[in-house]
Amino acid sequence: MVKHKNEIDEKLIYLFNKISQIIRYIQWEINKETKLSPLMLQILEYLSNNSRELRTPHKIAEDLGVKRPTVTDSLKVLVKRGYVKEKLSEEDRRYKILSLTKKGEDLLKREELNLKEILKDSVDSLSNKEKENLFISLIKFISDLNHRGLLPVVRVCLNCENFEKNKFNDPDKPHYCRFLNIRMGDYDLSVNCEKNTFVNK
Numbered sequence: 001m002v003k004h005k006n007e008i009d010e011k012l013i014y015l016f017n018k019i020s021q022i023i024r025y026i027q028w029e030i031n032k033e034t035k036l037s038p039l040m041l042q043i044l045e046y047l048s049n050n051s052r053e054l055r056t057p058h059k060i061a062e063d064l065g066v067k068r069p070t071v072t073d074s075l076k077v078l079v080k081r082g083y084v085k086e087k088l089s090e091e092d093r094r095y096k097i098l099s100l101t102k103k104g105e106d107l108l109k110r111e112e113l114n115l116k117e118i119l120k121d122s123v124d125s126l127s128n129k130e131k132e133n134l135f136i137s138l139i140k141f142i143s144d145l146n147h148r149g150l151l152p153v154v155r156v157c158l159n160c161e162n163f164e165k166n167k168f169n170d171p172d173k174p175h176y177c178r179f180l181n182i183r184m185g186d187y188d189l190s191v192n193c194e195k196n197t198f199v200n201k
């Protein structure tokens, strides 16, 4: 039994490594053409996936787990090269809100360089049940990495104080979000929620 467990663990770690190869490959391909660093690409992805309130230099540094001056330097290059634009926040003029320019959006949209496009067909090849199981396993896995301090910011329900697991005796929607006042099934769990309390403390 222990031997079996170790074998599965090792195989899983090997498979995660393989998936990370795809990300490195895309970063390498984009770098060959644009000379943007992996951090700059992460910033572009971040800006494309997050709402206005989260698109500040401070939030980017927090989310990516890097120092603020490092993000500032990368942003200067991205703005200068026309991938990102900045605007002062209307609510608080001390803050800059960042967005992708058309050039930034076009770069991320290119099929051969877009992780979503590359993975889409493989995700589609899974049955609904397989997708659901994978989703639950990954959300637990990512949440654990976050609790161990290896992923700095993860806005998932599992680490949120608003989340009440298995509050209801309802197999379809057993969980509850106090903030939104909604019942949730396993597959309704948020993966990037702005109201997550773990990161808003």
Ligand code: SF4
Residues within 6 Å of the ligand: 155, 156, 157, 158, 160, 161, 162, 163, 164, 176, 177, 178, 179, 180, 190, 193, 194, 195, 196, 197
């Ligand atoms: S506030 Fe967001 S992260 Fe927290 S439980 Fe509700 S949906 Fe999930």
